[in-house]
Amino acid sequence: MRQLRRGHLTAALATALLAAPAAAQTIYVETGRLIDGVSSTVRTGQCIRIEAERIASVAPCGAMPAGATRIDWSAYTVLPGLIDLHTHLADLGQSADLAAPMKASPAETALVGARNARVTLDAGFTSVRDVGTYRGLTDVTLRNAIERGDVPGPRMWVAGAYLTIPKGGGELNGVVPNEQLPADMRLGVAASPEEAAAKTTYLLDHGADFIKTIATGAVLAIGTEPGAPELSEAQLRAIVKVAHARGKRVTAHAHGAQGIKNAIAAGVDSIEHASLADDEALQMAKAHGTWLAMDIYNGDYIDEIGTSKGWPAEYLRKNRDTTAAQRQAFRRAVELGVNIGFATDAGVYPHGLNARQFAYMVRYGMTPMQAIQSATGRAAEEMGRSDIGAIVPGRYADLVAVRADPLADIRALEAIDHVMKGGVLVR
Incomplete structure (x- = not known):
């Protein structure tokens, strides 16, 4: 888990997240900078709890929920898919x-x-x-x-x-x-x-x-x-x-x-x-x-x-x-x-x-x-959708992570580092 905290997903974790149904696990995503898609505030130190394909909560990081899988994106800007x-x-x-x-x-x-x-x-x-x-x-x-x-x-x-x-x-x-x-x-x-x-x-x-x-x-x-x-x-x-x-x-x-x-x-x-x-x-x-x-x-x-x-x-x-x-x-x-x-x-x-x-x-x-x-x-x-497009509770856990800051250089979004759809890691 220490390797994850340095921001590198292990091959085993990536395989597990790709293969397992999102509904079968709780995922806890630690973010560095968070752009939620609806407000103009960039928050830091936030963690996203994902249950059954959807975002359950977005709050300051704390103790990881029991049995959850932790993803460390603390070195990244995290945005909605x-x-x-x-x-x-x-x-x-x-x-x-x-x-x-x-x-x-x-x-x-x-x-x-x-x-x-x-x-x-x-x-x-x-x-x-x-x-x-x-x-x-x-x-x-x-x-x-x-x-x-x-x-x-x-x-x-x-x-x-x-x-x-x-x-x-x-x-x-x-x-x-x-x-x-x-x-x-x-x-x-x-x-x-x-x-x-x-x-x-x-x-x-x-x-x-x-x-x-x-x-x-x-x-x-x-x-x-x-x-x-x-x-x-x-x-x-x-x-x-x-x-x-x-x-x-x-x-x-x-x-x-x-x-x-x-x-x-x-x-x-x-x-x-x-x-x-x-x-x-x-x-x-x-x-x-x-x-x-x-x-x-x-x-x-x-x-x-x-x-x-x-x-x-x-x-x-x-x-x-x-x-x-x-x-x-x-x-x-x-x-x-x-x-x-x-x-x-x-x-x-x-x-x-x-x-x-x-x-x-x-x-x-x-x-x-x-x-x-x-x-x-x-x-x-x-x-007319209220289920996508934002990192807020109730929406699908569609997320992207980019190491660079897109607010400083918007072209950073041309090279996305990680993608998640419905709580399942794409890469």
Whole structure:
């Protein structure tokens, strides 16, 4: 146990924690610096008692409970497990091959998703909101496999498919005539408010946790423009009505200002990207309490890697048209106090690099603590969850530990030292 008190987990302890059900033991975690995800106070000398996957208490360290396993993280900053609100785990990832999503079967896509899930968890992201896949409902399969313990991965909340107009930003355009695409790649295609409502019902009936709508064109979709509205306000209202009646949230992919305003007016809960938001759109978001999920890191990745790997010129042009504007909109949203959650569009860039966005959020106006909270307590708030995102009693014991101080250098979160999910040590 002396070796543990020096901050080094023995191989035997790591194996025991990985193998044993969390409910079978009490775990006592000694922290150095504690950031709880909801307050701005950094506490020292705190110990976290974990029972049955959840946090039972957080208090100054004292005598270890009888029979408990002690983990010494006294040399680390301990934070809640991180949350990414915009990922695409159950997908192949972006490449120059437009047909890649169609070439992979649903089974292959799910297996790739399992790999993506493990990498994401290992990077310290213990929960994600997965906002769509071309192979509809593959994300439901992956979520269920993680929940059963078949594969390791973060807690997932999934959209099932994209709700999009025909040939819109949620379709696999430019490969074959869209009508010839596999049926599971068009589960959310809707041409009218009535069809949009019916598709919403279908996705919720088949396991979707929330609904993802495509309110404008997309950067990474052939034949669509980010500034152009797509789903109409009437379609969006029909979707929101069905989802909210069932207690489910709705988010809208929306780059252009008018599409953002249409979505907010229709009652969506959050906006993805918000790249071309004007001041009126940001003021609307603030007035309505609408959340923004702005992926301000990956524009640089798309420009560099997309150019070197031969991604379609249309993609690269649209990325250049939106990247700088999005970052300025983010800065203005921070100034206005608009609700902002941590969201990266992981899958456009390799999974596991999610934490690279923190430095961009600080560069464009957030304090390090605000950036951390956007991926912990605030992200949980955006999802309507009271069981994740904070180190407080009653929440899941999802924790990360980093030796460096992320408040002094936010990039410390790019190299997480230890990860725990539900009281089980991941590494």
